[in-house]
Amino acid sequence: MLRDAQAGVATGWTLIVPLKPLTRAKSRLSTAADEVLRPALALAFALDTVSAALKCPEVAAVTVVTDDELAGRELAALGARVEPDTPRLGLNAALSHGAYAVRSRTPRAPLATLNADLPALRPAELGRVLNAAAQAPRSFLTDAAGSGTTLLSAASGEPLVPAFGANSRLSHLASGARELDLTDVASVRHDVDTGEDLTAALALGVGPHTLRTSGASPR
Template sequence: MRTEGEIATNTDRTGVWSLVVPLKPLARAKSRLTQATGPLLRPRLALAFAQDTVAAALACRTVRDVVVVTDDPMAGAALSALGARIVPDRPAAGLNAALAHGERAIRDRRPAAAVAALNADLPALRPAELSRVLEFAAEFPRAFVTDAAGIGTTFLSASVGMELRPAFGGPSRARHLASGAVEIVPAGIDSVRQDVDTGDDLRAALTLGVGPHTAGSLAAEVPARDR
């Protein structure tokens, strides 16, 4: 492994998991954050969240690769530079269609891949905590992690030979449970659960400790507001 800032990058690409990370065009991403951050900072934070999420995922020892499904050229370039593979959102039919598209893109290359969907808004994500989740997920055909609010989903996995069958959006915890996926509930995975949609969510992520891209975006905004 090599170290870049505070993130140790996994250079051994023999992990068993391939992750799919969906990302809206930055102009539309994280719209509920506008009230807390303003319209200019919001898209920059959406990209920073995704950068910290992808960097942490790629640093995870059990992750082989990360596929980002996005049509945003700026985000695609930034996340590709971190080591992600960028797949255009050709379905353009919402979150779950994008995840299914990313799953196909992975298994077209590696039919025997174990696949997991991961939200792009996990700026406090810790590689060790994601590893813990993936170790639990490996025990089940399909498994998921609910968000910090206990309503949505931040992670969904499908083992070799299983379809992901994503049902993200709104009260997705109940839908994933109903679909037969097993909920992963070990202690010590707060960073995998803390997605960011609102100002309160951002404050909670800051309490956990966000990655360098998010921290840098927020730090750059302070002098701008003081001018």
């Protein structure tokens, strides 16, 4: 990552990716995957998500907030920075902790959260979302279902204010963030919580880790 060493200014976005311990991740996939496959899929989703994000020219760095040792090692090997989930108080606390850690190192870094379960993520589509997000102090992208959030951004100097949870779209609107009205960014919207979500992601075309772990045929 290029930066002004004295001012602490990052030249691109730093993404914050939260990831639960793999044994607790993706519980809603339990109807489509057994107790062995489910954590393996959660790791595969995260590896494909982070790998694609690191290939996006608009992204300067990725920080993963997780306490999972296996996931931490494998994601660090891709080039992500791993930050322990010190608060251990849920998703929003983990994201706020990640944002604090990033801005402790680069105070003026523009930030964006990114879900760890976007296995079909395309770097070019992520770039379009980030370029649109740069036009407002805080922005967010609604998920494919229309009620959740897959990306929340905060420009340089702006607080992140994550409000994930039930119907986070409305929560982020209420917080003053601008909803991004973009087409042709399906890969950034399609997070995977259920078996049906995984089928939809596979139809888009997932990354190699998810493809191999799910046993799906290449499209």
